[in-house]
Amino acid sequence: MSKHQFGAMLDECRTVFLQEAAFQAEDPPGLLTPGQRHERIRVVGGGYMEHILFANGLLVGRCDYRLEHEHQATFRHWDTFFGAGLLVEGEFNLDIPDLRFRERIQADQIWVRSGHIDPIHYTQSARHAMRGISIDVSESLLEHWRAEAPRALSQYTRKILAQPGPTLKPFHSTNRDLRALALRFLTLDSSTLCGRLQCESLALDWLARLLGAEGEIRLTRAESRERRLRIALDDARAILDSERTAPPTIADLARRVGLNECYLKTGFRQQFGQTIGTYVRLRRMEHARELLEREGYGVQEAALAVGFSNFGWFASTFKTHFGCLPSTLVRGR
Secondary structure (H helix, E strand, O other): OOHHHHHHHHHHHHHHHOOOOOEEEEOOOOOOOOOOEEEEEEEOOOEEEEEEEOOOOEEEEEEEEEEOOOEEEEEOOEEEEEEEEEEEEOEEEEEEHHHOEEEEEEOOEEEEEEEEEOOEEEEEOOOEEEEEEEEEEOHHHHHHHHHHOOOOOOHHHHHHHOOOOOEEEEOOOOOHHHHHHHHHHHOOOOOOHHHHHHHHHHHHHHHHHHHOOOOOOOOOHHHHHHHHHHHHHHHHHHHHHHOOOOOOOHHHHHHHHOOOHHHHHHHHHHHHOOOHHHHHHHHHHHHHHHHHHHOOOOHHHHHHHOOOOOHHHHHHHHHHHHOOOHHHHHHOO
């Protein structure tokens, strides 16, 4: 992953956001160090979004703003060797079809990513404050760190880097030190040379703590409970994905992941942005669409394959999700 590719990411980010009147470009500060790039977007009504690409291959981003209207965007060139982000306030929805990823990203969650992720569909609800940071590292920079101290990276970090394809995963739990550093990062003045040096230094400090954080993170009881709940909910979603044609009842699913039904239903809706029933129907419809478009199934064959014996109800549910009848896809082959 090179600085050139990071530049393409910044170009797309700038283009996508400036298509809406709520976002306006600001001129970068003068006297940038050779090899640096500084992009800053002002949000109408107060706040900003900002990225700084440093000469060493470190890309840091931060945002602190509030929108009065819902904002949707699609990104198609998000490419990073290793990156991480922490939202300290707010929430937004991400939909990445190629990774079968559809989640609500909430405050105090760290997500790590690597590889070429395309497309990314992003939705931010109206009247939500957004404050957070992101840090991406070029391949040459991280390989230099790894060669210099091969045992410094945590086992979890090494596992992420070893993934053969694109990856987006939660990183354990956010400890207080990482959150405190992120909050401090949001207060820095990046318009001066000294301010940008502070941004780079603090970003490196945050990243170093994250990359080697396996054994050092000490969770509070509340953080431990949150982590156990997230793991159980991830397990529940995996079960629903693998048994989508004959999904378990909520009572059975709760028993299998070790949660009571109330925690399961409430937690699932909060973590994934939809009820269990909605998620199951959507996954079954997505599977049916794959069978129709790619496997040459007829409408009745696809309906039976995903667990529908009532073909009229299958067609109606399919149209609700995709805006067309399944027979339309068959005729279009």
